[in-house]
Amino acid sequence: MELGFSMYPEQYPLQTSFEYINMLADYGAKRLFLSLLQIDTDSSDCFQIYKDIVQYANSKGIRVVADISPRFIEAHRWRLNLMEMAHEFGLSGIRLDESLDISEITKLTHNKYGIKIELNASTEDKLLKELLSEGANKENLMGCHNFYPHRYTGLSREHFLKMSQIYHEHQIETSVFISSNTASEGPWPVSEGLPTLEELRDLPIELQVDILKCTGLFDNVIVSNQWIQETELKSLVDRLADENIIFKYHPYEPSDIETAILESQHRYRGDISDYVIRSTESRLAFVDADISPRNENAIEHTARGVLTIDNNHYLRYKGELQIVLKPYPKSPKVNIVGKIDDNYLILLDYIKPWQLFKLFLCS
Incomplete structure (x- = not known):
């Protein structure tokens, strides 16, 4: 599994974000998750911050997948040339916070830039099945689970494994969120950890990784809360590199x-x-x-x-x-x-x- 991380950077100096990206890149991170949902049309400064971060991550060999919504697409006039705008922004993939029409998503998967469409792997598999039956380009589809800031709202083991297995059987790249114990910031004020699977919420990060390794279902693990400390990051990376379970x-x-x-x-x-x-x-x-x-x-x-x-x-x-x-x-x-x-x-x-x-x- 490859390492990914998340950032919520609008309250921090750009250099602070760059230094964080440097540390993660030094430890082999290959993917960054961002949410663009909160950027208003009049937030040109915030929009530029995110664009600078995306481009800097790209320069470090880190691909960026961003959460967007139909509201964001309309507000920033991306509707008519969505994939061109995403490519210009530096994105490797877009995660649809709210689903678009099936035929529209299918068309998006055939874009010339190779930009991935990331589906929500935590809810149900109806959308995935419909897209595949409609002729979507499977090579440009990915799945990513949600994270859950509210204690006791994370996925049950049975549902988590069932949904993950569906994406795995279709050979679709799939990501899952784990929660740092040395970081506390997420996208919302609630700070009770940010795992996908509820039973991982309070576990040491290396144990979270070993559990996910055992399933054999995931291509990427993404640290969902930002500002993980280097000691914990090293422990995480060591577990990813070791074929043993500890x-x-x-x-x-x-x-x-x-x-x-x-x-x-x-x-x-x-x-x-x-x-x-x-x-x-x-x-x-x-x-x-x-x-x-x-x-x-x-x-x-x-x-x-x-x-x-x-x-x-x-x-x-x-x-x-x-x-x-x-x-x-x-x-x-x-x-x-x-x-x-x-x-x-x-x-x-x-x-x-x-x-x-x-x-x-x-x-």
Whole structure:
């Protein structure tokens, strides 16, 4: 997934915006989201600010997609030559805040500038289906979810995955918003985070990214609130670049051998169990190790998120690491060595077979 970001720059000096773009560009950002909805016809200064920002972003190799509406199009006299005006403004895509007529959108997708028409991926798929049936140029269609400033109004998991899967199946570039925890500004006064998916709202940004990586449904993740701090940005970019999924965990006094197994590279085995995620490569790496049974953990049943390692009594399974998905009675052949941190239990719902993962101690 590529990195994108959002800006709401009209209250700040232009140089401040340029410096922010520089930082994001240095970390590999390739996309900028802007909203032009709030620009009035008499706001020539504001209009120029946005145009300068778009052109500066373009000079840094960042493509810009802007939210526009029929009201904006009429107010700024873009109606008759919409794509020419968007091209002159420096836009790579336009996101339609309110839908135009189907035939008009279809025609827009065949523009000579290669400007993309971005659809709202958070509501329903009727518009997408109608456009495809009308002969729209699929290469110039994109999907992007909404963000939700108001707590508890973000998308449900079921609807989010359903809508995202539709765009993915049609091989249409799709974007999703994540929320920075070091930034608080969005387009509206309400500041309660700006995620697409409600259950991501208060999570660390690197965990948000790993959840979206697990789905395999998105081409771009866009930081929705502006002025993300560099430390958090670096953490975000590191997660985007790493094919591993990261679980943070609390140890239960593992031995040196068990610690080495915990710190190994892991892969979710492909034959799925209801009860555990299995990582079996450590069985080969530690085939000659002594993994003595340990019964000091007075736990009668395992719990979701518990980390176990099979001990000497499990013979050929010795050294296998498992993450418990569903509680089962504790076995003397299994050593309990830790537990996934509560914040990271959500990843167990998303991780898929064959995905690589690593375990890191909670700091």
